[in-house]
Amino acid sequence: MWLDKKGNVNMFDVWAEYFFFVLLATGFIVSLFAGSAIIGYIVIFLCGMMAGRLIYQRQEKLVAPYYLILVGFLIGFIIGSRFGNKSVLITLFIAGGFISYYIHDRGILHDVAF
Amino acid sequence: MGEITDLIDKIKRYYGFSPSEIRGLLVTIFVIAFIISFKEWGNGDEVDIGSGIFNLIVAILITAISLFIHESAHRVSSLYVGLRAEYKPWTFGLIVGLIIAFLSNGRIWVLLPGGIIVHHLSGHRIGWWRYDIAYVTLGMLALWGTLATLLFALLLKVLNNLVSSYIIEKALLFNIALALYTMIPLPPMNGSKLFYGSRMIYVFSTIFIVVTSALLIIDINPWLSVFSAFIVSIIGWVLYYSYIERNIWQGPFGGMKG
Numbered sequence: 608m609w610l611d612k613k614g615n616v617n618m619f620d621v622w623a624e625y626f627f628f629v630l631l632a633t634g635f636i637v638s639l640f641a642g643s644a645i646i647g648y649i650v651i652f653l654c655g656m657m658a659g660r661l662i663y664q665r666q667e668k669l670v671a672p673y674y675l676i677l678v679g680f681l682i683g684f685i686i687g688s689r690f691g692n693k694s695v696l697i698t699l700f701i702a703g704g705f706i707s708y709y710i711h712d713r714g715i716l717h718d719v720a721f
Numbered sequence: 722m723g724e725i726t727d728l729i730d731k732i733k734r735y736y737g738f739s740p741s742e743i744r745g746l747l748v749t750i751f752v753i754a755f756i757i758s759f760k761e762w763g764n765g766d767e768v769d770i771g772s773g774i775f776n777l778i779v780a781i782l783i784t785a786i787s788l789f790i791h792e793s794a795h796r797v798s799s800l801y802v803g804l805r806a807e808y809k810p811w812t813f814g815l816i817v818g819l820i821i822a823f824l825s826n827g828r829i830w831v832l833l834p835g836g837i838i839v840h841h842l843s844g845h846r847i848g849w850w851r852y853d854i855a856y857v858t859l860g861m862l863a864l865w866g867t868l869a870t871l872l873f874a875l876l877l878k879v880l881n882n883l884v885s886s887y888i889i890e891k892a893l894l895f896n897i898a899l900a901l902y903t904m905i906p907l908p909p910m911n912g913s914k915l916f917y918g919s920r921m922i923y924v925f926s927t928i929f930i931v932v933t934s935a936l937l938i939i940d941i942n943p944w945l946s947v948f949s950a951f952i953v954s955i956i957g958w959v960l961y962y963s964y965i966e967r968n969i970w971q972g973p974f975g976g977m978k979g
Contacts, residue, residue: 640824653820660812716748716812 623672627679634683644691651684651696655703662704663711724801731800731845738808745810749834750788752815754780757895759827783892787870787899788834794869795837799862803846804854806862810835811909830895832902836909837863860918863911864926870900871930878943897934904930924961929954 637654641647658677665673681700685693710716738746758780762773792808799806814833821831839854839862846852874896881889904927906916915923932953936946 637820637824642826646823649823650820653816653823657813657816660816 623675626676630676630680631683631686634680634685635687636683638684638687639689641688641690647688647691648695648699651681652699652703654680654684655700656707658700659704659707659709660711663708728797728801731842732797735800735805735842736796742808745808745835746788746792749810749815750781750784752819753788753832753834754784756818756822756827756830756832757784757891759822761827779888779891783888783895787873787892787896790873791866791870791899791903792837795862795866798865799837799839800842800845802858802862803842803849804858804862805840805842806837807840808835809838809909814910830898832895832899833905833907833910834899834903836911836914837866855918856914857918857922860915860922863914863918864922867900867903867911867926867930870896870903871933874900874934874937875943875947878937878946882943893937897937900930901934921958921962921966924966925954925958928957 634654637650638647641650658680661673661677662670681697684700685696688696754777758773758776761776761780763769792806795806795808811833814831814835818831818833821829839859841854851858874893877889877893877896881893903910904912904915906912906923912923912927915926929950932950933946936949937943939946
């Protein structure tokens with residue numbers, strides 16, 4: 608079902624998987640630039656905050672593919688991180704996501720879909 | 722004269738910032754100040770808290786004044802045409818700026834503060850053509866913010882030539898960077914509104930802002946910079962029309978009518 612009549616991959620049907628790999632590569636590259644464990648922790652926390660915002664905006668809509676994409680980014684980041692503990696990275700990513708979701712949910716930070 | 726009196730009255734009534742706007746501006750000012758003062762927390766690996774806090778406060782002042790000028794230009798120009806601009810921060814852009822600052826150790830500034838949304842002042846809009854908010858109007862209002870930032874940079878350059886100071890230089894660099902970043906055609910930045918409003922004006926103003934910014938960084942006469950940028954913009958504008966716009970423009974309704 609992912610292939611059209613000519614046997615080519617239909618990108619509109621597999622966009623989530625496609626972006627999973629794109630974000631995996633992005634996460635890998637971003638983590639390579641982190642020069643120390645602290646920088647890596649801060650960056651993954653901020654990325655978690657962006658993920659929380661994304662999930663907040665997509666609530667009650669199509670959420671599952673976004674989780675897949677975010678997991679792709681996290682995996683890429685962990686593979687590329689040279690410093691720091693992997694468990695801490697995962698924890699900070701999730702914590703950032705929860706905090707960002709809470710901030711948006713409580714209306715502390717308004718964001719307009721321009 | 723009547724228009725001026727009307728504008729002064731509208732400024733008195735509608736200029737004030739709402740609490741949510743002030744909160745958004747404070748978050749934006751702090752984040753951007755942190756980004757531009759990131760590499761000023763000591764030499765090398767040594768962290769100097771005292772000088773770091775001092776530099777952060779200086780950066781907060783620079784950012785606050787610059788954003789105030791930027792947003793005031795949006796606000797006053799909007800009120801002039803019977804609309805009210807409201808500043809909205811862009812969380813995504815601010816976080817991206819922070820991430821890039823951490824990864825580049827403060828060497829790269831990514832300044833994506835946010836944009837404006839425009840409210841229609843029904844009574845004050847009477848007599849304006851068109852009565853509703855048009856894309857081109859929105860684009861021009863957005864452009865006024867960037868032009869005010871550029872004008873402020875120009876004044877800082879003149880001031881820096883008279884009284885050379887590190888703070889003025891930093892403010893100059895910040896305003897140039899802000900003017901350039903706000904012209905990116907990425908929602909909600911000013912550039913996106915102008916791009917969708919009028920591509921011809923977008924091209925002209927972007928070339929003007931880029932060339933003026935480049936010439937302001939180089940140590941030449943500021944007024945000569947503006948004049949040269951104006952000439953280059955006209956040339957770029959004509960070239961853009963001749964080679965691109967003339968071929969892609971499909972008429973006033975995008976080729977869908979008539």
